[in-house]
Amino acid sequence: MTQSDSRITAGMIVIGDEILSGRTKDVNIGAVADFCTDLGIDLAEVRVVSDEMDSIVEAVNALRARYTYVFTSGGIGPTHDDITADAIAQAFGVALPINAQARAMLEARWKETGTEVNEARLRMARIPEGADLIVNSVSAAPGFRIGNVHVMAGVPVIMRSMLEALAPTLEGGKKVSSVAIRAAVGEGTLGGPLGVLQTEYPDVKMGSYPQMGKDRVMTELVLRSSDEARLAEAADKVRAMVAAAHEKAGIAPPDAE
Amino acid sequence: MTQSDSRITAGMIVIGDEILSGRTKDVNIGAVADFCTDLGIDLAEVRVVSDEMDSIVEAVNALRARYTYVFTSGGIGPTHDDITADAIAQAFGVALPINAQARAMLEARWKETGTEVNEARLRMARIPEGADLIVNSVSAAPGFRIGNVHVMAGVPVIMRSMLEALAPTLEGGKKVSSVAIRAAVGEGTLGGPLGVLQTEYPDVKMGSYPQMGKDRVMTELVLRSSDEARLAEAADKVRAMVAAAHEKAGIAPPDAE
Structure with a gap:
């Protein structure tokens, strides 16, 4: 390709045993593919990996070194199998503290809905050190960006709202x-x-x-x-x-x- | 997991620019996931890669070393962008001759349908040396198995017919x-x-x-x-x-x- 020097590329990582077992049929790959094409970003590779620390860390480190952007979906909820934030923190070698801004976003929503604050829910406020939040207009629990990696929810409607939120922060390539x-x-x-x-x-x-x-x-x-x-x-x-x-x-x- | 020693695992590779551009929405990942779950095979990873030789070869070599089985979909048609057979031959370091049995299957179908035999169509009879054919009951052009890698069409109805054809040749794990x-x-x-x-x-x-x-x-x-x-x-x-x-x-x- 003549414009190869100016190509803006992306890799995607879908995280979730439910996709690999067939119980849930993925629709996020198609949404990210359309999103990238619209912005002139060349989605070059997608990996679907299980909810296992080593699998996620390996995929994140492989793709973030290779592409302009990495997008992930899945594994940022409140339960024990939601380990994406842990894996990203490990991949980047940073801590995973409760983020004050994320906690405030969640608590504001919980107050509105009368939802109890507990340890499981507070897992969703754990954000790798140095990351920026990606707003979740659907259910408050934010995604985040660290380096060139954008971490989003797996629920399709939430993932799409996060794509909308981060679009203005991305550099598009030459539109194809x-x-x-x-x-x-x-x-x-x-x-x-x-x-x-x-x-x-x-x-x-x-x-x-x-x-x-x-x-x-x-x-x-x-x-x-x-x-x-x-x-x-x-x-x-x-x-x-x-x-x-x-x-x-x-x-x-x-x-x- | 207590039964980890006896786990039968699989990796899948979806090959095709049309999936990465969003023009076609993949449904083969879900079909292979369901297929594996039914057989007690643990689908551990999926990669979607572009129609580029290096990308396909790298994914095939990474996954075939790691999992019991590898399944691929896409890129075995008659056009210049169908390079999966070339990539598999390169990954295994074998030649890619016209396979007599594949040619006979295709010619029998072409005779029935009055289809002209030409160089592009004969590309579909090129099968890596040492591979076994996977019957295509829909449109005749066969898939193939070489080592632990099973190469199938990208058209969903054909891919599913190939899964049916190869099911009896696979060892299932303990059903989950x-x-x-x-x-x-x-x-x-x-x-x-x-x-x-x-x-x-x-x-x-x-x-x-x-x-x-x-x-x-x-x-x-x-x-x-x-x-x-x-x-x-x-x-x-x-x-x-x-x-x-x-x-x-x-x-x-x-x-x-």
Whole structure:
């Protein structure tokens, strides 16, 4: 990619036995992927790890060294299996004291709702030393940012509210635009000429995705680039290639893109 | 865990830029998680990586050394961005010739459907030397197993058909049973006593999952163990703990578990 020097990258870590057991189906990966794409951040890798200290610490240290940003979801609640804050503190080699600001946010909410303050709930005010809080507009218990690592809740609605809260603090990359082109032939028919076009346009990433329609096989081609002009030029060539494939196969083109 | 010596573990690798860009929302992680849980296999880690040789090779080599089984999804189609077979061959240091049996499977299907044989489509018959094929009952192009790595398609219906095909070849672990217990109080109320019970029952894994109901906060507690008797005993204690919490809060218990 020509803009590789200016790429803003991210890694994500999903923390939770419930995802690995299948009991809960993750939706946070897709939300973070969409979030990154919108900001021009290149989400390069995701890891799903269990609620075990060593697994979390290893993933955090691997990804924070490799990417501009790391986003985590899960494991910041009040129960014994919520050990993400502990793991982050260990990964960064810092203490994990009760944070006065986090405690005040929680106590204000608890006062409103008549919720008892207890040791389990106060776990949620433990924040690694040197971290900034990420506001949780849904249920008060904050996430936090330390270094390039952003620690968020696993409950999807809370995680999305935290993404909104931290968006203004992130540096976006060059926005990547995309064009989708549908073809009414299988990707095996398009693979050869598409590969040739990919070589001609190394700065336009061309993906091919099979779709099994009701009656016939379809293919969606997706072109992505941060250079609008090159993207448009490549898209025209791909459209011509697809039209030729349709004509050769004697079939009508599919509905509008 | 008391049965740690006999644990059968797995890692999964999801391969595809379309997942990392958010264009496609992954459902294969959940399917593999359910599949592993049903067989008593402990899915320990998942990585989502891009369609880049180095990323795939690194993930394959990391996970195949660490877990009993590795499952991959994505990147075995006919287009230039389908490089999973190339990456697996490189990870294992073997050649990637056209496999006669795979070619025969594909050609039989292509003959039925009147599909042209071309170079792009024949990419799907390239199988690392020494690998066994995994039958694809949906669209013929096979997956394959080499060493402990099982390579499957990314299209969900095809991936699930491949899981069915390889299930009889896998050694299952001791089946883990689970009990779910619902509480009509927040997990902050239960966290303290639940942590005490977790210490008493280290062989019963206790998870706590917050749920934001319409009117009030709920918590689902999930207990998992391969020892049915210990699980039942622990579940009784957790139920008693939850009942006490309900009584203390002066609220009716939620609907049946």
